[in-house]
Amino acid sequence: MSVDILHWSLLIAQIMLGLGMLATVYRMIVGPRAQDRILALDALYVVALLLLITLGIRTNSQVYFELAMLIGLLGFVGTVALAKFLMRGEVIE
Amino acid sequence: MIEDLPLWLSILISALVVLGALITLAGCFGLVRLENFYLRIHAPTMGTSMGGGLILLASAIYFSLTNERPIIHELAIFAFVTITTPVTLMLLARASLFRDRVEGEDVPGRGE
Amino acid sequence: MIRRILPHPVLAVVLLLFWLVLQQSAGLGHILLGSALAIGVSHLAARFSTDDVKIRNPHKIIQLFFVAGLDVIRSNLAIMAVLFNPRPSPAGAFIEMKLNLTNPTGLAILAIIITATPGSAWLEYDKERSTVLIHVFDLLDEEEWIETIRNRYETLLLEIFQ
Structure with missing residues (x-):
């Protein structure tokens, strides 16, 4: 009983997060400008990170935590570099 | 998933996860539905503040109970994501203001 | 030493x-x-970075944490209500306000709190005039917003850092 509740609610949450990722990908493709695409990328990696956390609960394994941390770090560095690039057209000032 | 979780706990964890996912989804839909960049910039922070916070809280409760010791490394992810996303957004907003001013869009000017 | x-x-x-x-x-x-x-x-x-952080009222940090946390929750729910409308029509607007806070650490914390709250985003700080440009998602009353930021956050940060 209690496993069923957890199972279905995790499934619902994962579907919602998946839809959210699709929405960000749509914005990334449509744009219209570079800053919109980078904003969408920023949202995309956060949602992917949250999806990994729910996967971790589902499989009862803490390996996904390390992956989530890694996505968080790389996503931050990546989007900051892109935002910097937009400002001046150069990554390193 | 673990088999012998008490009913009230699985309901609590389920509620936290679904509510968190709903708030994050609202933010992502906002990214699609809002009409200009400066409105859209508010959308991702929903996922990183409360949406993500609730999902990570659920994960922390679940692992603390199944392992019978406090597991709080979710706290590290939460702190990291809540602090770094505003940094990205501020840089992005400044880049966008800069580009809009160069192209003569209708945004507040600098130092007037 | x-x-x-x-x-x-x-x-x-x-x-x-x-x-x-x-x-x-x-x-x-x-x-x-x-x-x-x-x-x-x-x-x-x-x-x-050569400036060292001096914290004067450590207990105020806890107060700041709770004030910011409550505002984040409230703002999330308000924005979710707007976004799940069939036709979302938020009145987005820029506001510019003058800050008395000049301490870099205090400013950084204020910027992160304001941007992390879904209803508002810190865009640009002007050091010479010490003004900040903020974008508000659904602006009803500009004066009220400025007063809220001033009373709720700036005074606390002034007490902590200056």
């Missing part, structure tokens, strides 16, 4: 705590390794 061993004490303590949370353990080995890392990194940080 202590400044030479530990140039940024606050940063070092935060780094050590972060390390222990990541390791999921407070064993002696982890504390020693974490302290070594924290001291090393705070020496590196001292090379490119």
Whole structure:
């Protein structure tokens, strides 16, 4: 009983997060400008990170935590570099 | 998933996860539905503040109970994501203001 | 003397705590390794930031934390209500306000709180005139917003850092 509740609610949450990722990908493709695409990328990696956390609960394994941390770090560095690039057209000032 | 979780706990964890996912989804839909960049910039922070916070809280409760010791490394992810996303957004907003001013869009000017 | 061993004490303590949370353990080995890392990194940080953080009212930080947390929850729910409307029509607007806060750490914390709250985003700070440009998602009353930021956050941060 209690496993069923957890199972279905995790499934619902994962579907919602998946839809959210699709929405960000749509914005990334449509744009219209570079800053919109980078904003969408920023949202995309956060949602992917949250999806990994729910996967971790589902499989009862803490390996996904390390992956989530890694996505968080790389996503931050990546989007900051892109935002910097937009400002001046150069990554390193 | 673990088999012998008490009913009230699985309901609590389920509620936290679904509510968190709903708030994050609202933010992502906002990214699609809002009409200009400066409105859209508010959308991702929903996922990183409360949406993500609730999902990570659920994960922390679940692992603390199944392992019978406090597991709080979710706290590290939460702190990291809540602090770094505003940094990205501020840089992005400044880049966008800069580009809009160069192209003569209708945004507040600098130092007037 | 202590400044030479530990140039940024606050940063070092935060780094050590972060390390222990990541390791999921407070064993002696982890504390020693974490302290070594924290001291090393705070020496590196001292090379490119010279201002040291002085906290005057540590108990106010807890108050700030709760005030910001409550505002984040309220703002999330308000924005979710707007976004699930069939036709969302938020009145987005720029506001510019003057700040009395000049301490860099205080400004950084204020910027992060304002941007992390979904209803508002910190866009640009002008150092010469000490004004800040903020974008508000659904602006009803400009004066009220400025007063809220001033009374709720700026006074607290002024008490903590200046």
